[in-house]
Amino acid sequence: MRPSENFFSLKNILRMASCTQDFNTQAFQQERYYLKSELKNKKFKDYGLHKTILQDITALGFDKPTPIQSRCIEPALEGKDVMGLAQTGTGKTAAFSLPIIQRVTNKMDMSALILAPTRELAQQITQALRDLGKSSGIRAALLVGGVPMKEDHKALRSWPNVLVATPGRLIDHIYSKTVDLSHIEILAVDEADRMYEMGFLPQIKQIIEVLPPERQTLMFTATMPKEVERLVRRHMRSPVRVQVGSVAPAARAEQKLFRVDEHDKMPLLLDILDQSEGRVLVFAQTKRKVEQLSRKISSRKSNVTRLHGDREQSQREIAMEGFRNGKYRILIATDIAARGIDVADIEHIINYDFPRCPEDYIHRIGRTARAAASGFATSFITKQDLGCLSSLEKLTSSKISLKAVGDCALERPTAPVVKKNNRKHNYRRNSHSR
């Protein structure tokens, strides 16, 4: 079958982020309470935040709280446990950071711990804390793998009042008794559902075991499968569950799926890259694949970099920094870049390999259309991916069905055409690069 016959666009798929909407009665009442308070159209100054914090919020250009912020800051400041679910790019970092800064301002003890799944995200959160807490005496220490231990020891000796860490490195310090977590009053877990998956769960349990049990716990993410939520709740005390709907980003991120064969992928990718001008983030499934793609694309383009877990920490930092500051236009990455990474103006996300679980799809495409921006997300689907596509469909069963996707295939006139002689795709620029 020609790719042009298999092209369809998938609209409003981000609505899937609201997949865990069956509230228990108590949570539902809390939800209504905070909805009411949101209707009052709160401003940052209405929460009783320290003047120094308000000053830094203004300096960052934050005009008013985003919905997830306006609904989470209040209960978090009251000391309640909060589970905050809102789409990618809606300001969840500040939703948990501001209450933390308010609490730990001027404290000498290490009073707050923030956990994140990747080094890059932990670094980004640390930077956000430093920006939001600049005038409030925030001293954030960062513990991530790949950095010489002596740097960690230096950071821990500098009297931090907030610690940001990836689980693996923090556990190294717990084992070697080089970190004291006995004064932690608040634990925040970003990308919480990811942190409770098989890979991280034993580590999370070990960390939580050494924290004071009377602490406050804040869990944030854009996706929360029901079975994972049950695990997460075991580490929380009657959390206020705040879920913000997901209509806006769906309208801003234009999504397309290309039904291709494996050998169509590279020419199609090269065409898309040729015709785009903005920042592009390409996801491949494995580290090896990232290396392969990177070699092929680098032979045609000069501003390409790559990110995966086998690269040295310094190379990872150079890649991320270069992508952020515009030195590199194209970043090829594994799912290490799927969660939380906030780079302004990523114009286009390309799933060269379709993600294996539906939540990863949501997080990957969430790297574009952040805050008020718009963007494009293109996915290549081979026959082998059809099962994953149908899990995506299952996750969104009440919102979007396979049939509805099929109906969208009526939009085929905008599809790329494979020229038979050289298999090069005539990619229509208007549909992907604005």
Ligand code: ADP
């Ligand atoms: P999320 O964690 O929900 O994916 P982030 O916390 O990374 O989103 O925030 C996305 C972007 O929005 C960041 O660049 C952040 O600086 C910006 N942002 C956060 N809060 C506000 C606000 N109240 N007003 C304007 N921009 C904001």
Ligand code: MG
């Ligand atoms: Mg985030």
